[in-house]
Amino acid sequence: MNGFIINEINKLKKKYGTNNPFDIAKGEEIIVIYESLGSIRGYYNKYARQKFIHINEDLDEIQRLVTCGHELGHAQLHPNANTPFFKSNTFYSVNKLERQANKFDAHLLIDIESIDNYLLENCSYEQLASILNLPVELVKIRFNVF
Template identity: 45%
Template sequence: MYEWIFDKQEALIKKHGTRDPFELASALGIIVLFEELKNIYGFYNTVCQIKFIHINASMEYEEQRFTCSHELGHAVLHPDLNTPFLNAHTLFSESKIEAQANFFATHLHIPKEKVDGVTTKQALLNYYGVPAQMERFI
């Protein structure tokens, strides 16, 4: 379904030697800003060809990490789009670009290798700190 996303993602991970979204953003020259965004998780935009990921400073680290991964997905997959804000009530969206960014983020966190003792999708999501709503992407 999204094999092309796997290909882009694996090339990125191999080139930079990390799955950490903050390190990848830095390596790609994307500025990550932590801001008070009220009920917004984060968003990606460009200004004068400079790429930015904005992340809600009020969230817990795991939420910030996943949000950075999601917005990094937009930067890699949809570099010319200024994405709409993420709704604070859910990370789930039906739109195609949001689904692609969620797929990218989920698989950035979850490598293909199996984890001993992890036998369900929910356990896998929990193990890697990925929101439960992302089950449909694994």
């Protein structure tokens, strides 16, 4: 699955010339909605063949970027899956889908080729996360630590 995820990301980056999930979502005609979601960071759904990414309006800019990337992962990898429905109404485990969306997010937002080799060889995950201004968990997922 990792190879499939990386291929999908490479296609999107080539098609849109960016790794910004908001720009890619716009190009893919996915509607991004900001709304009050309480403790939920975001979710993806599809209604009448239209894809939507919902993002908690209370998140800061970095959290919105990471959340959009994760939900874009769902839109690209699991376009017809409704994880909120699965969680609430079935015994279906969504862990696999969430892990895949996390990997998509990490590989989309962290382009190793654009990071100086010195940083890759000499920084801890925490330091690299700080330099990239991304959550350390995302950096660890990118480097297969999780």
